[in-house]
Amino acid sequence: MSISVTVLAGGVGGARLAHGLARALPGGDLTCVVNVGDDTERHGLHVSPDLDTVMYTLAGLDDEERGWGVTGESYAVLDQLARLGEDTWFTLGDRDLATHVVRTARLRQGRPLSEVTAGLAASLGVDARLLPVTDDPVRTLVGTPSGTLAFQEYFVRRRHADAVLDLRFDGVEAARPAPGVLDAVRDADLLVVAPSNPFLSVEPVLAVPGVREAVLGSGARRVAVSPIVGGRAVKGPAAQILESLGHDVSALGVARLYADLVDVMVIDDADAALTASITDLGLDVVVTDTIMVGADGRERLARDLVGLVAR
């Protein structure tokens, strides 16, 4: 049976699950709708970290240990940029820089980000459809006790150490979903909210006008995978942000955020004791190993999700 799957994704968690799904669905139809709120300009180049993390992972080029960038990188350009007086706290490897050079050149020719992304992904041999949630500029701004920070300033330069008071997605009200996004959400058999940060990665996707409504009206089996396991984030600042915004730091806290949006919550074996509380929210619960170790771990979780369509 060929089924179509759409994933709403941010960085690492979304990328790994997308890779598992690509392996679990040979010849299947996989679309990744990806956050662009983390996009930034460095050294005059447009960088799309989440799109690139998904793209490199699907292409088998990802640096598995770091979770971002290209494996086996060199840093000759960055070293020279530092010598020329540029701020180099945002680490860009030589191969990764080639992506940003090409992306920026094509955007400057007036081509939309979705078209540019499709071209880059095809060149790297990615079969899945990779869509930025919007072609319009949306930038995540992080309110902290030290003031409002641009996303990468908060995340990389200050190592997500600041308490998060609020989040804004600058430009989102005027943003339109990129071509194909709404259809991919509405027409999928399976719609997966990846185990990405609910506030930093998933919310800026849902906040693009029309996307949340498309999820709510989708005919798909809608599934979210918790990025919180045993009260801790698998990666990144999701736990601190849940806490500082007043939510339960648990898979139950995540389930409450998604209760109106999805039909099924997938939680880790470590959180099996939360099953009844999540069921009380009106969600079906699947308990499985959600830690995606290696390509086989990614594929195993993906197969659990695909199996939900038949039920």
Ligand code: FO1
């Ligand atoms: N994350 C870091 O922690 N430090 C970096 O220097 C860094 C550079 C970087 C360059 C390109 C890219 O695509 C991603 C990069 N990331 C880096 C990851 C990125 O900041 C985050 O993964 C996402 O924006 C959050 O999902």
